[in-house]
Amino acid sequence: MPLFEWTPRLSVGVDKIDAEHRCIGELLNELNKLQNKPSHHGECVQLIDGLIVQIRSHFSTEERYFTEYEYENADEHRVEHERLLAQLDKSRQEIKCGECAGLKLARYLHVWLTTHILVADKAYVEFFRRMNIR
Numbered sequence: 001m002p003l004f005e006w007t008p009r010l011s012v013g014v015d016k017i018d019a020e021h022r023c024i025g026e027l028l029n030e031l032n033k034l035q036n037k038p039s040h041h042g043e044c045v046q047l048i049d050g051l052i053v054q055i056r057s058h059f060s061t062e063e064r065y066f067t068e069y070e071y072e073n074a075d076e077h078r079v080e081h082e083r084l085l086a087q088l089d090k091s092r093q094e095i096k097c098g099e100c101a102g103l104k105l106a107r108y109l110h111v112w113l114t115t116h117i118l119v120a121d122k123a124y125v126e127f128f129r130r131m132n133i134r
């Protein structure tokens with residue numbers, strides 16, 4: 001069973017953002033699946049690097065909208081993004097140093113992503129709708 005499963009309740013009503021959330025979710029599933037394979041360290045590091053690129057790019061998408069449309073809760077939302085990126089940098093360092101913590105990271109990110117979409121991202125849905133962003 002995949003770790004991340006897309007459901008309509010995760011939608012924020014903006015196609016580009018939904019697609020990015022799904023893409024991050026798919027990468028989490030790959031990272032999770034990889035852990036059943038022996039000697040997967042190299043692949044694991046590669047996947048995590050790809051995941052970080054995807055997450056950074058997704059945060060930039062949201063933050064560009066925040067700036068362009070002067071979203072009122074942008075600052076606190078950005079703080080959540082920055083905290084996760086700092087955490088990811090730390091995890092990436094640990095993984096490079098030997099121990100493959102891919103499974104732990106996949107599970108952590110799954111909880112983080114789902115909670116973040118349902119709380120912080122959902123909080124801009126009404127505002128984005130008013131601004132006609134879709």
Ligand SMILES: [Fe+2]
Pocket residue numbers: 062077081116120121
């Ligand atoms: Fe966000």
Ligand SMILES: [Fe+2]
Pocket residue numbers: 021058062117121
């Ligand atoms: Fe998001």
